[in-house]
Amino acid sequence: EPEVTQTPSHQVTQMGQEVILRCVPISNHLYFYWYRQILGQKVEFLVSFYNNEISEKSEIFDDQFSVERPDGSNFTLKIRSTKLEDSAMYFCASRGTSGSNEQFFGPGTRLTVL
């Protein structure tokens, strides 16, 4: 069964460093999303992406964040200068354009900023 994959599973970085989190959505999906979950808190929407542009973004998704679909398979989230409070689990999701519009989530990348 097709699934969303994410790499790395765990990323440790120093404050101020740039990180890129990678996702491979399900191959025929066209809508892509990033969410984050700070330990012990709710899952929060960050951004949605369709047709090579951002379609929605939350207040959390400030200038430090960017997304890109550099090729036909990857979808990346870049954090330019990480802060301690960026430590969280980051989930990628994708959905197709027909049927139930169900979002399928990847296993997540745990980001730890020291």
Next chain:
Amino acid sequence: KQEVTQIPAALSVPEGENLVLNCSFTDSAIYNLQWFRQDPGKGLTSLLLIQSSQREQTSGRLNASLDKSSGRSTLYIAASQPGDSATYLCAVCLNNNDMRFGAGTRLTVKP
């Protein structure tokens, strides 16, 4: 602003019991509602999705209902098993993009 609330925050039941998890949302203008399962430190597994025009969905021992006008959804789990122990998340989708999650119900099923 859409707020999603899940009650109870935690639930412990003996194996074999039927149980109901509750989700409420403040704005009935939703596109769909999805129930997820999350195991500790893991990702989200989609359990059921209910479109805004539907009233319920069933998958195996799970049944989810939706009452959009009152802003409520329930997840019914029949004949619970220890393997059902996890956190169950409810999420509403707005305008087919922004998804708002509840804080979850942490379920423990004791053997």
